[in-house]
Amino acid sequence: MIENVYIVIMAGGSGTRFWPLSRVDMPKQLLKIYGEETLIQQTIARVSSLVPFNRIFIVTNKKHAEQIRFQVPEITKENFIIEPLAKNTAAAIGLAAVHINHLNPDAVMGVLSADHVIRNTDQFLNIMHDAFKVASMDYLVTIGLKPTRPETGYGYIESGETIEGGELATGRVIAVKRFIEKPDIETAKKYLRDNHFFWNSGMFVWKTGRILEEIGCFMPALSQGLKEIEAAIGKGDEEDVSRKAFSKLESVSIDYGVMEKSVRVAVIPADFGWNDVGSWTALDEISQRDDGGNVIAGNVIDIDSENSIIYATDRLVATLGLKDMVVVDTEDATLVCRKDKAQDVKSIVERLKKRGSEEYITHRTVVRPWGSYTLLGKGERFQIKCLTVNPGARLSLQMHYHRSEHWVVVAGTAKVTRGEETFFINPNESTYIPMDTKHRLENPGKILLQIIEVQNGEYLKEDDIVRFDDEYGRE
Amino acid sequence: MIENVYIVIMAGGSGTRFWPLSRVDMPKQLLKIYGEETLIQQTIARVSSLVPFNRIFIVTNKKHAEQIRFQVPEITKENFIIEPLAKNTAAAIGLAAVHINHLNPDAVMGVLSADHVIRNTDQFLNIMHDAFKVASMDYLVTIGLKPTRPETGYGYIESGETIEGGELATGRVIAVKRFIEKPDIETAKKYLRDNHFFWNSGMFVWKTGRILEEIGCFMPALSQGLKEIEAAIGKGDEEDVSRKAFSKLESVSIDYGVMEKSVRVAVIPADFGWNDVGSWTALDEISQRDDGGNVIAGNVIDIDSENSIIYATDRLVATLGLKDMVVVDTEDATLVCRKDKAQDVKSIVERLKKRGSEEYITHRTVVRPWGSYTLLGKGERFQIKCLTVNPGARLSLQMHYHRSEHWVVVAGTAKVTRGEETFFINPNESTYIPMDTKHRLENPGKILLQIIEVQNGEYLKEDDIVRFDDEYGRE
Numbered sequence: 046m047i048e049n050v051y052i053v054i055m056a057g058g059s060g061t062r063f064w065p066l067s068r069v070d071m072p073k074q075l076l077k078i079y080g081e082e083t084l085i086q087q088t089i090a091r092v093s094s095l096v097p098f099n100r101i102f103i104v105t106n107k108k109h110a111e112q113i114r115f116q117v118p119e120i121t122k123e124n125f126i127i128e129p130l131a132k133n134t135a136a137a138i139g140l141a142a143v144h145i146n147h148l149n150p151d152a153v154m155g156v157l158s159a160d161h162v163i164r165n166t167d168q169f170l171n172i173m174h175d176a177f178k179v180a181s182m183d184y185l186v187t188i189g190l191k192p193t194r195p196e197t198g199y200g201y202i203e204s205g206e207t208i209e210g211g212e213l214a215t216g217r218v219i220a221v222k223r224f225i226e227k228p229d230i231e232t233a234k235k236y237l238r239d240n241h242f243f244w245n246s247g248m249f250v251w252k253t254g255r256i257l258e259e260i261g262c263f264m265p266a267l268s269q270g271l272k273e274i275e276a277a278i279g280k281g282d283e284e285d286v287s288r289k290a291f292s293k294l295e296s297v298s299i300d301y302g303v304m305e306k307s308v309r310v311a312v313i314p315a316d317f318g319w320n321d322v323g324s325w326t327a328l329d330e331i332s333q334r335d336d337g338g339n340v341i342a343g344n345v346i347d348i349d350s351e352n353s354i355i356y357a358t359d360r361l362v363a364t365l366g367l368k369d370m371v372v373v374d375t376e377d378a379t380l381v382c383r384k385d386k387a388q389d390v391k392s393i394v395e396r397l398k399k400r401g402s403e404e405y406i407t408h409r410t411v412v413r414p415w416g417s418y419t420l421l422g423k424g425e426r427f428q429i430k431c432l433t434v435n436p437g438a439r440l441s442l443q444m445h446y447h448r449s450e451h452w453v454v455v456a457g458t459a460k461v462t463r464g465e466e467t468f469f470i471n472p473n474e475s476t477y478i479p480m481d482t483k484h485r486l487e488n489p490g491k492i493l494l495q496i497i498e499v500q501n502g503e504y505l506k507e508d509d510i511v512r513f514d515d516e517y518g519r520e
Numbered sequence: 521m522i523e524n525v526y527i528v529i530m531a532g533g534s535g536t537r538f539w540p541l542s543r544v545d546m547p548k549q550l551l552k553i554y555g556e557e558t559l560i561q562q563t564i565a566r567v568s569s570l571v572p573f574n575r576i577f578i579v580t581n582k583k584h585a586e587q588i589r590f591q592v593p594e595i596t597k598e599n600f601i602i603e604p605l606a607k608n609t610a611a612a613i614g615l616a617a618v619h620i621n622h623l624n625p626d627a628v629m630g631v632l633s634a635d636h637v638i639r640n641t642d643q644f645l646n647i648m649h650d651a652f653k654v655a656s657m658d659y660l661v662t663i664g665l666k667p668t669r670p671e672t673g674y675g676y677i678e679s680g681e682t683i684e685g686g687e688l689a690t691g692r693v694i695a696v697k698r699f700i701e702k703p704d705i706e707t708a709k710k711y712l713r714d715n716h717f718f719w720n721s722g723m724f725v726w727k728t729g730r731i732l733e734e735i736g737c738f739m740p741a742l743s744q745g746l747k748e749i750e751a752a753i754g755k756g757d758e759e760d761v762s763r764k765a766f767s768k769l770e771s772v773s774i775d776y777g778v779m780e781k782s783v784r785v786a787v788i789p790a791d792f793g794w795n796d797v798g799s800w801t802a803l804d805e806i807s808q809r810d811d812g813g814n815v816i817a818g819n820v821i822d823i824d825s826e827n828s829i830i831y832a833t834d835r836l837v838a839t840l841g842l843k844d845m846v847v848v849d850t851e852d853a854t855l856v857c858r859k860d861k862a863q864d865v866k867s868i869v870e871r872l873k874k875r876g877s878e879e880y881i882t883h884r885t886v887v888r889p890w891g892s893y894t895l896l897g898k899g900e901r902f903q904i905k906c907l908t909v910n911p912g913a914r915l916s917l918q919m920h921y922h923r924s925e926h927w928v929v930v931a932g933t934a935k936v937t938r939g940e941e942t943f944f945i946n947p948n949e950s951t952y953i954p955m956d957t958k959h960r961l962e963n964p965g966k967i968l969l970q971i972i973e974v975q976n977g978e979y980l981k982e983d984d985i986v987r988f989d990d991e992y993g994r995e
Contacts, residue, residue, distance in 0.1 A: 065838070346871050348864065361879045363540070363868040365857030372856050379854050381847050382840030389823065393838040396821050404836045421896040422906055426947070427930035429904065429972055431897055451950050453926045453974040455902035472901070473976040475926050475950065497904055497974045499928040501948040 049151045050177055051253075052092045053141040056085060056105040056113060056159035057131060060405070061391040062324050065378040066356070070407045074160035075112055078322055079331050085159040089117045091166050092157065095173055102126055102145065103159070104137045111519065113159075115414045122518070129288035134247075135267060135302035136294050139260050140287070143271045146253035147278050153180050154256075156249040162331050164318025168215075172315045175213040176250035179311050182210065185259065185304065186250040187221065189243025189312040190319050195233035198323060198388070200245040200300060201225040202312050213313070221310040224300055243312060245300065246319060256303070263306045270294055324387040325371045328354050343374070354384070376409040376419075414517040415440050416493075428505045432486070434459075434494040439487035441515035448502030448509060450478040452486070457494030460487040483513060522652055524626045526728075527567045528616040531560060531580040531588055531634035532606060535880070536869040537799050540853040541831070544881045549635035550587055553797055554806045560634040564592045566641050567632065570648055577601055577620065578634070579612045586994065588634075590889045597993070604763035609722075610742060610777035611769050614735050615762070618746045621728035622753050628655050629731075631724040637806050639793025643690075647790045650688045651725035654786050657685065660734065660779065661725040662696065664718025664787040665794050670708035673798060673863070675720040675775060676700040677787050688788070696785040699775055718787055720775065721794060731778070738781045742769055799862040800846045803829050818849070829859070851884040851894075889992040890915050891968075903980045907961070909934075909969040914962035916990035923977030923984060925953040927961070932969030935962040958988060 058072030067073045074085040082090070092101060098119045104126045105113060114122065126141050138156055145152045155173060163169045176186045189202045204219040224245065228236065236242035261268040270290035277286035304310055320331050332340040339350050343357030350367035357374040364372060371387050373380040380390065397405040410419040415438035421429040434440070434457075442462065452459070453475040460469055461476055462485035469489075470476050478484045480502070488494035502509075512519060533547030542548045549560040557565070567576060573594045579601045580588060589597065601616050613631055620627045630648060638644045651661045664677045679694040699720065703711065711717035736743040745765035752761035779785055795806050807815040814825050818832030825842035832849040839847060846862055848855040855865065872880040885894040890913035896904040909915070909932070917937065927934070928950040935944055936951055937960040944964075945951050953959045955977070963969035977984075987994060 065836075346868055346875075348867055348871070349861075361540075361853040361872075361877065363853065363855045363857075363872075365855070365864055365868060366861035367856060367858065370856070372854075374854055378836040378838065379847075379849055380838045380840070381842060381845070381856055382838075383842065386824075386841035389840055392823055393821055393840060396823070397836075397838075400821075402836065419897070421904060422894070424930060424970065427970075427972075429896060429906070431904070449948055451926075451928045451948075453976075455899060455974065455976060473924055473926075475952065475974075477950065495899065495902075497902075497972075499930065499950075499972045501928075501930060 047095065047174070047177055049149060049153055050096050051100045051102065051145050051149075051152050051154045052096050053126075053138070053145070053154050053156045054085070054088055054092075054101065054103045054159045055134065055137060055156060055247075056103050056109065057128070057137065058109070058160060061394040063322075064390050064394050064405060065373055065375045065380050068405060068407055070108070070112070070411070072109065072160070073322060075109075075116060078328075079162045083116055084162070084322070085113060086116055088157060088159050088161070089119065091163060091169065092155075092173075093119075095155075095170060099124065102141055104128060104141050105159075106131065112412070115412065115517075127284075127287075128291070129284070130291045131296075132291050132294045133296040134299040135260070135264060135297045136270075136291060138249075138256065138299050139264075139267050139271045140274065142253045142256050142260075143275045144278065146257060147275055150254060152253040153177055154251065154253050156247075158247055158321070160322060161246075162318070162320040162322055162327075164320075164331070166317075168315070168317035171215045172313055172317065173250070175215050175218070176313055178213070179208070179218045179313065180250040180252060180255075183252065183255055184208075184218075184309050184311040185255065185307055186218070187304065187310065187312045188246045188248040188250075188315050190246050191240075191314060191316050192233075192237045192242065192244055195230060195237045196244065197227055197230055197233050199321075200227060201236055202243045202245050204241050204243065204312050204314075208311055216314060218311050218313050221304075221312050224305045243314060246315075246321075247300075249299070249304075259303045259307050264297065264302045267294055267297075267302070324390065325354055325356075325373065326384050326387045328356075352384075378404045413440075414438070416488075418498075421497075423505070426501060426503060426505075428500045430498045430500070432494075432496045432498055434486065434488040434496070436488055436491050436493065439516060440485060441510075441512040441517075441519065442483060442485040443513065444483050444511045445480060445502070445509050446511075447480065447504035448500045449480045450484075451499040451501075452476050452478065453497045453499075455495045455497055457488060457492050458490045459494055459496060460489045461485070462487070522570065522628075522649070524624060524628055525571050525652055526575045526577060526620045526624075526627050526629045527571050528601075528613070528620070528629050528631045529560070529563055529567075529576065529578045529634045530609065530612060530631060530722075531578050531584065532603070532612070533584070533635060536866040538797075539865050539869050539880060540848055540850045540855050543879075543883055545583070545886070546587070546883055547584065547635070548797060550584075550591060553803075554637045558591055559637070559797070560588060561591055563632060563634050563636070564594065566638060566644065567630075567648075568594075570630075570645060574599065577616055579603060579616050581606065587887070590887065590992075602759075602762075603766070604759070605766045606771075607766055607769045608771040609774040610735070610739060610772045611745075611766060613724075613731065613774050614739075614742050614746045615749065617728045617731050617735075618750045619753065621732060622750055625729060627728040628652055629726065629728050631722075633722055633796070635797060636721075637793070637795040637797055637802075639795075639806070641792075643790070643792035646690045647788055647792065648725070650690050650693070651788055653688070654683070654693050654788065655725040655727060655730075658727065658730055659683075659693075659784055659786040660730065660782055661693075662779065662785065662787045663721045663723040663725075663790050665721050666715075666789060666791050667708075667712045667717065667719055670705060670712045671719065672702055672705055672708050674796075675702060676711055677718045677720050679716050679718060679787050679789075683786055691789060693786050693788050696779075696787050699780045718789060721790075721796075722775075724774070724779075734778050734782050739772065739777045742772075742777070745769055799865065800829055800831075800848065801859050801862045803831070827859075853879045888915075889913070891963075893973075896972075898980070901976060901978060901980075903975040905973045905975070907969075907971045907973055909961065909963040909971070911963055911966050911968065914991060915960060916985075916987040916992075916994065917958060917960040918988065919958050919986045920955060920977070920984050921986070922955065922979035923975045924955045925959075926974040926976075927951050927953065928972045928974075930970045930972055932963060932967050933965045934969055934971060935964045936960070937962070
């Protein structure tokens with residue numbers, strides 16, 4: 046572990062690029078796209094040998110913070126830095142820098158994305174060690190990745206002279222000549238041949254004091270806002286001050302706001318199997334392909350497809366003779382698109398927004414700290430859910446104004462609190478929770494509890510819930 | 521109405537070509553593929569101005585007969601001719617001929633498929649009138665369709681000399697020179713240019729006496745079997761005799777068994793917008809296309825697709841930049857295939873059979889004479905269904921050995937019989953039906969009754985049902 050070092054995980058994400066697997070409520074970082082853990086779980090695990098958990102901070106919005114906490118319980122609530130509004134990376138990074146600098150004015154912070162794949166962890170850690178060393182020489186350090194294809198979807202970094210003075214384990218550190226926005230294909234091809242150019246990975250390392258100074262130079266409005274927020278840290282009105290300050294800010298990336306302007310920027314060339322998993326076609330690079338060049342997952346019957354990505358869950362997907370296609374199937378929505386159009390999935394999401402469909406917001410199955418629920422069906426005044434409660438877990442003590450609930454236990458044993466009573470129900474037994482009645486569902490047993498819940502009422506949305514007591518600190 | 525005329529509707533069908541919309545339990549004829557009614561409903565409606573309903577016979581198997589009766593209640597149970605085993609068209613047609621000949625030895629029968637589309641009904645009826653006239657001159661009459669493309673999926677008829685003697689309203693009747701099996705593409709192209717060649721539509725008209733004679737000449741084994749069956753008609757053992765006779769038969773088409781060999785075969789050229797709807801790509805011809813040449817139905821968001829067929833139900837299907845593709849989405853399965861591979865959908869069904877999946881047999885929503893049910897979910901020892909019962913309808917008085925049922929009413933009012941009790945339950949009320957208990961569910965009201973049924977038990981298949989009384993004559 047290195048002294049004074051902190052890690053900041055940027056965990057925003059709008060959930061559009063991996064639709065229909067990603068949703069507004071379930072952005073990419075929360076998905077198992079690569080390996081057995083979600084991307085954010087992998088990101089946290091990867092840096093946990095660099096710093097202790099209490100020096101890992103997660104920057105995200107209030108909504109996603111809850112979901113992230115279920116996935117990475119190692120990170121305590123205090124280490125979540127909540128963006129009051131989405132104002133791009135400069136504001137988010139500035140906010141994190143202010144908080145960490147307040148804790149430790151000698152801090153060095155590494156900024157990482159929650160939703161990238163890195164296949165070579167050892168190499169990544171070596172690079173981070175070197176980056177901390179260079180950052181301690183007052184540089185703003187970026188990690189530059191050696192291009193492997195003429196990618197037009199990334200920004201590039203042009204490097205200049207090697208910087209002397211740091212003994213780097215992984216190779217050189219080079220002064221940055223300039224940052225370049227997404228190039229056209231011809232330019233990208235040129236960059237690929239020229240070894241002065243690197244992909245801008247969005248991974249940065251610097252002293253918190255340095256980045257705040259640079260923000261002071263190049264982004265005075267943000268700097269002012271951050272000062273107001275810093276003054277409010279630990280006082281009761283921090284959330285309000287923070288929201289007010291953010292509401293005045295423009296949306297600017299750290300690249301545009303600071304990096305392109307600063308004169309003391311260094312790049313460390315790296316090659317650790319990085320992938321930003323920017324669209325479904327990224328699976329071609331990070332997943333196992335079959336003989337036909339296909340990436341196939343889930344309940345799929347395929348005949349004679351080539352070079353396609355076919356991602357299913359439990360529902361059956363049958364494919365026949367596909368070429369260069371992407372098929373993604375989820376419980377409530379299916380995407381079929383040409384591979385070369387995979388970047389345009391966001392326009393589908395736009396359409397869904399416009400027509401007010403829910404399929405871009407949430408999944409039919411929603412994970413909760415106590416287990417999960419799946420919407421099985423709904424009608425005008427009713428809704429059916431299957432609730433799965435983990436052994437030992439319990440839902441909040443709660444009440445609904447607009448709905449009553451019938452519960453039928455189909456597996457496990459339920460402990461039910463209803464008004465003043467407490468009782469148990471077993472498989473093939475049922476109970477009824479009237480409206481306006483405090484109730485709680487609990488799995489006191491050793492196996493999963495499964496309950497079919499039939500809700501009746503005029504209003505059936507999730508926000509008709511009054512929580513009186515919650516194990517998981519939800520309001 | 522023409523005297524002595526009978527119509528036989530061939531309603532077999534394995535449900536493979538339109539999978540996943542068609543299933544073993546729901547073959548093409550039972551689907552609304554074209555227009556607002558199912559194909560068999562349209563077929564019956566089309567011939568109902570030729571003959572009264574009691575002269576329309578439906579040849580099908582026992583399983584499909586029930587489903588067909590719900591769709592075409594005009595045809596009474598007596599007019600269903602049940603194939604004990606599927607033995608191809610010669611046996612099925614012979615069976616129908618024997619039955620009709622038994623009723624009326626002067627009968628002329630028209631044989632039609634239950635699952636073809638005919639867009640010009642008037643023209644069709646005119647052709648049928650002419651065909652009956654020619655059949656009365658002791659010809660075996662076929663309806664030959666003018667080819668509109670070099671189709672390699674059909675058999676062809678080569679015509680010879682015009683037959684004199686019949687005054688036909690629709691044109692000529694021509695002697696058949698020979699029947700030709702499915703040609704290769706070069707031959708099909710030649711046939712398209714030569715006006716002596718017609719598609720073999722599988723529509724036939726003849727006297728029942730004539731076809732039985734011809735079967736006697738060319739198919740002695742079938743002829744023998746049919747004689748045994750005829751002798752048993754109206755006696756108690758008809759079903760057994762019929763099964764025994766069929767079990768000895770080879771599977772032979774009427775074309776191969778009789779038509780190719782007979783010397784007195786005529787063809788009436790026709791052009792009435794016929795389509796056998798042989799695969800999903802048939803929708804290109806019978807459906808409305810959008811500006812991009814796409815046929816799109818159901819809950820679809822499409823961006824920039826061309827010349828594709830996108831068929832959805834309630835689930836969301838999003839498509840992006842497709843070209844010449846077929847996408848068919850149903851509750852439990854999705855098909856994505858290249859248009860030029862649409863004929864190979866049957867190989868998907870083969871795979872499903874091999875792996876023992878149910879998605880080729882039945883749909884999640886199953887129509888019953890009293891309404892329908894939808895499987896919402898299932899686990900090892902439970903299953904959840906939504907039952908919709910039509911106003912005034914009632915399920916059979918029944919019992920299950922292996923499952924108990926929880927019912928929650930979510931819309932309408934239910935009248936429940938449970939053992940000796942009868943009572944009503946309203947929305948947001950529930951009841952419980954233990955195993956081994958006679959029960960009945962009824963909708964006494966004026967609006968749809970919807971019930972959520974949670975089944976618990978060790979064995980949950982549909983065949984665990986003992987029916988004591990059924991409105992719809994089911995056993």
